[in-house]
Each structure stands twice: as structure tokens, then as C-alpha cells.
Amino acid sequence: MIGQLVRRQREERGLSQEELALTAQVSSGYLSKLERGLAQPSAAVLQRLAGALAVPLADLYTAAGLGHLLTVREPDLDPALELYVHQIDSLPQHDRTIIIGVLQRILADERAHVGTTANTSPDQGPPGLF
């Protein structure tokens, strides 16, 4: 399934196997095998293919039978984290968990100081950075 999806997406974009292989940093031979269902891509290869084809990584994961590695939005996720979570969608779940934990701690610290940050917005960094 992943091979068919990659080939279809490649052809829709008018790319040769060589062009896609170069962009995705894989060999042409490997790409050919992948498209013919003779190779199972790693998570790293899927990530590069997603970037080269400009398709959602989740689509490739699902087609490759790796949908179980995708993270369903963590339950009871702080809405304030939604701003960030989509930026780490392509990371392995293990790494996402670490970063979300850090973000949750930072947000908890900020809430503990509500009132002292009235003059700063989430989009600003600390004043006097350098």
C-alpha cells in the first residue's frame, strides 16, 4: 500500500524516481523496490518522503501499516498546547511525549505566576534577551 501511495503521489507531481530519490535522500534502487512493495520504509525514510512529496506524514505512516505509531491527541491535553502540538506531529511519539511534558511543566509554572506576567504575551520572549 505504501508503495502504491508513493508512486501515485510521485506521478501526480510529475517526478521521476530519480528526482524523488534525490530529494528524499534514498537510492533510486531502494525507491523502486519500495514502490513495488519489496521494501518496507523506516520511520526516517517515511519522514523524508513526506517532505519530498509534500504529503502529511500521517498518511504515509498509515499506508505503511505504521499507524499505531502515530499519536492520537493525548487525552485532556491542555488547550494552550494545541499551539505547539501540530509542530511536533512528525516526531516519534517518544520524543513528542518528552516535549509535551516540558511544555506542560512550563505552562504550569506560568499559571502559578498569573498576575506577574500581565505585561507579556505568549508570543514574546523574556525581555532583555541578550
Place this chain on the structure above:
Amino acid sequence: MDDNTHDTIEFLIRRYRLHERVPVSLDSLLDRFTVRRYPFTPLTLGFAVVRPREIHIGINETLSTAWQRAAEGHEVGHIIAYHPHRLYTCQPGEWFRDPYEHEAQLGAALLLVPLSAVRTYGDEFTAAELATLLNVPVGLVDMRWSFAQVSGEL
């Protein structure tokens, strides 16, 4: 690289005398942030999140020292450049594809690879030897050298 970002990096190098010693230490910049090590997979070199009360940088503790230093420089590069996102993640090779990632990686190269070192490239040292002396990945040396060529520094 944006001129303002380049000027800021040059200013910081002078102000904190970053290139007086090698390997370059970014401690004087990193002291302003919360920097922690985390057991990431190889797919994540590091991340940085900018919040009102804290700038948090997380580095993959499983990397070699050279790569950890490069990741620190990369995240500092994002922060210096005031890139639009408030959460930056550094993944291997992303700087070949994304302009913000490329600029951040170039920032790391400018911070960690002094021009004086790049001037020895070819005559005295190979890129690999310079990378060892500077304790950075060899790709960072190449990147700094290429920038020096394009910008007219060499």
C-alpha cells in the same frame, strides 16, 4: 541569512568574546536559557520553546558531544533570528530543506566555527581535522566555509 540576524550574531561573538578560544563555548549565551538533556530518539537533535518567563532548550543526550554542541548552536540560532514559531524542533537534515532550519544551522556554524579557523582550511587543516579541533560535526565546518566563500569573507 537575514542581515539583521548576521549582524546580531557578529555582535554577540564580539560582546561575549566567543571566538577567543576554541572549542568555542556558548555558555555565556546558554546561561540565559534553561538547557536540559533528554533521551530523545536519533530523529530529534533538540528543541527550543520560547515563553514569556522561560526559554527552554532541550538537547538529545544520546548524541556525541560535537552534535550536542551543534544542536545547542542551532536552537540559539532560531532564537537569535526570531523565527516566527515559538517552538523549534531540530531534526537531522532538515536544514537542507527548510529555510528557517537552514538559517538556524548557519547560525550554529557562525557561532561555533570562527572565521580564523576557516582560514586554515585547506592549507593547514582538513575539514575533519578542524571539526575535531572545534568539537563540532564536520558538516558545520563545511557550512561555515561555504558561507565565508559566498559572503566574501575569504
